[in-house]
Structure formats: C-alpha cells, structure tokens
Amino acid sequence: MNGQRSFLKDAYVTQPFRIIPVGQHKSDAHAYLMIMSSSPGILSGDAYEYSIRVKENARLQLQSQSYQRLFHMEASATQKMQITLEKGSSFFFVPHPVVPHKNSRFTSLNRIDMAEGCQLLMSEIITCGRKHHGEVFEFTSFHNFFEVFHNGRLVLKDNILLQPKENDLQAMGMLETYTHQGTLIYSATAGIPSAPGLADQVQELLEQEADILGGVSRLQHNGLVVRVLGHGGEQLFTLFQNIQERIWNILG
Template identity: 55%
Template structure:
C-alpha cells in the first residue's frame, strides 16, 4: 500500500508553523510544541498501523520555508513485519535559506524475514542546519528473533545548493555477512547513525570534541565521531539496547538545538 505524507512549514513574524499538510492512511501529523518557547515548529508523525507490512511504500515529503525551524518526532518504535517481498520508505526534505530541520526518530525493529529499503534525500540551501539519525535493532531479541531479518538498507544523500556533500549507505544482511564480525557489529546488537550538517560555514570541531569527551567512554557502547568533508560530523554507535542509544541521540539533539540551531 502506498502511504503519503506531505508537510509545508512556513515562517512569519519570527514563528514557524505548519502551513499545509496532506496525509493518507495510516499517517497522521500533529503539532506537539504548544508549550515550547523557541517559536519553532514541533510535529509528530503518528500512524494507525502497527508497522510496515509486506508491500508498504511510505512516501514522505517535507518543505521548510526560508527562516523556518522544524523538529520532527515519531510516536513509537518502527516495526518491520514478516515479508515475502519488501517494504520501502522515501523521505525528501527541502530546506530553504536560513532554515533548520532536526529529526531523531525512534529505533527500527526488523522482525523475522523482513526486507526494508529506505532512502533519505535532503536538499539544503545556504545557512541551513540539519540533524538526522537512525537506529536499527537486531529484531525481537526477547522472542528469539535476533538477526532473523533478511535485509535492512538506509541510504542517505545530502545536497548543499544542489551539490552532493554526504552519502551514507547502511546495509545489513545477516544471512549474507558475518553480522557480528570485525568491521560490522563486532558482538553488539544495535547500531545507530547520526548526521549533523550545516551550510553556514560553521566548524564542527568544538562539538566533535565535546561529544567524544562526554560519550566516548559510555558503558556498553562503542562510540565514534568524525568530521565530514563538508561542515558537519557523523556519529556511529554500537550497543546492546535501543533505548540507551535513542536517549543518547536525544541528548545530542537537545544540546545542538539549544546552543546552535536556535542561536
């Protein structure tokens, strides 16, 4: 089933707000920032479906007007159910000049025989900030379904003024690769990726040092952070629990949002 969500964020008199939205079942999009004081738009993607089923195709499109700021949230963990074929999701985000987009979704739980393809395409104009993350678990570990999914792939492409500056491809196929071997998960069960990118010419060095000092020795977590060729950084984390990695990313989001995005 093809499921669509399209949102336009506008900016007027110093405030960001949802100007227009179009959704089909099972999507809903709701404002959740009524108690926030920063004049940014806070939206939550909700779904009446328990997760992605065989043949599902999610199409998400977000347009952010110049000067607008959006923090997008999710309702719950994203579950990928048993599939004979595959499911997919494509998210396209366009940031106007001087805008901000931050999205730290809940972890993905790929169940037995699931096959999932995800593609994120982000276009940044000048003086923009982007924060984007994803966490994939080993599956329903407590139900004995550890690494029993078939295929998980998340491709992210980030463009600045039409030029590709970041391309990241996470591909996990437990039955075709030594999933817990050297250079892959190395004994861990969960993997997370976080990308921060700006087109404002701001060096990420201070944030790289601060985050490594704070999280580099986190218990039961392998934490790595490196500078991108363009202005930004990428974080890779390995761990044993989805909630631990999710809360770590949310802390990083809060630090950036408070000190940088809304400066």
C-alpha cells in the same frame, strides 16, 4: 526566527498517517511536530513516501511516535523521504529505533536538498530484531541510502546495507558482540557555527555512556557523523536525543 514563529502551514496525509503539534510546553518560537500512524508497523508491499519542505528561516524538530516495526515479509517494503530546506532553515529528526522482524526486507531512500545557511540533523537506530523473542539478526535485508545536496551539489552520501543471512553481523570486524547500531548525521551550510567544537561536545556525551562503542567523525564540509554500537535501543535513542538537544540549543 528574529521575533517570528515557525508553524505548520500545509499538511497533506493519507492513512495511516497524521501530523500533530507537540511543542505546547516549549518556550521558543520553533515548530515541534510528530508523525503518528495507526498502523502497527510496516508490512510487506508497503511503500511509504514523505515530502517535507521547511520554508526560509523556519526551524522544525520532527518526532516519531514509537519504535518502527518491520514485520515478516513475503516481498519487501520501501520508504522514500524528500526534504527541502530553504535559505536559513533547520530540520532535526531523531526517530525511534527500527525493529526488523524475521524475514523482513526493507529499503529506505533519503534525499535532502539544502540552501545557504541551513542546518540538518538526522539519525537512525537499527536493532537486531525482537531480541527478547529470540530473533537476533534474522531479518533478510535492511538498506538505508542517504544523500545530502547543497545547492544541487552532492556533499554527503551514506549507504548502509545489512544482510545477516549473507554476512555474519556478529563476526570479527562486524558488530561482533553488539546488537544495535546507530548513525547520527549533522550537516550545515554557510552561516552556521563550525563543527569542531560541536564534535568535542558530542564526544564527551559518548564518553559518559556505559557499555557502548562510538566515535565522531568530522565531515569534509561543515558537519559531523556519529557512529555508535550498543546493546539496547532505548539507550542509543536517549543518547541521540541528548546530542540533538545539545546542538539545537547551541545553534539557537
């Protein structure tokens, strides 16, 4: 920022991962990276760990390679993500939808530590499974736990637990006729424009989409949460990408 350029300084990966830059056609000075994997998906017994540190005043937009498949599992799989945002930094991540196959069990633990003047945007889209193969909510368990800390103080916690074999996800008061659900979280600390105007703009984007059910909630601190139900992963993914770009561009 301020005439400087954000770039990848250090990267340590093990198979099946690699990290590549994807911002060659961007005119700004921010960092755009993609996490790539040679694995077709997450298998039983896998334990993925991500640790990301965004240095002071740097801006990083991370991308995923493709849909994340959770294969049939005899046991379970886990994923842990630790993100540290130093003063004045930004981290945006809108990954592709997750496709939990029949009998998959998956737990994702996410912790984000933010300093002053930071902005964070992350999302997740959960599909019903391999819908066109007749697998609709046949996975065993999907658990996503998300915590945001500001200077060591917990400011946001989101906990999603789906167990379709124990709770009918298509029942009244649950997802009902919808098969896909998405959550997008935007959180900012001091020095970033307030969320009310952003919430109105995000709501306008939701209203432009057909055949979805969604809404925006403002957080107690500076930020917002978007919840969306729909019938297709690609529609929700494109919607979240549009929301990401709207906020990314507004905040400079």
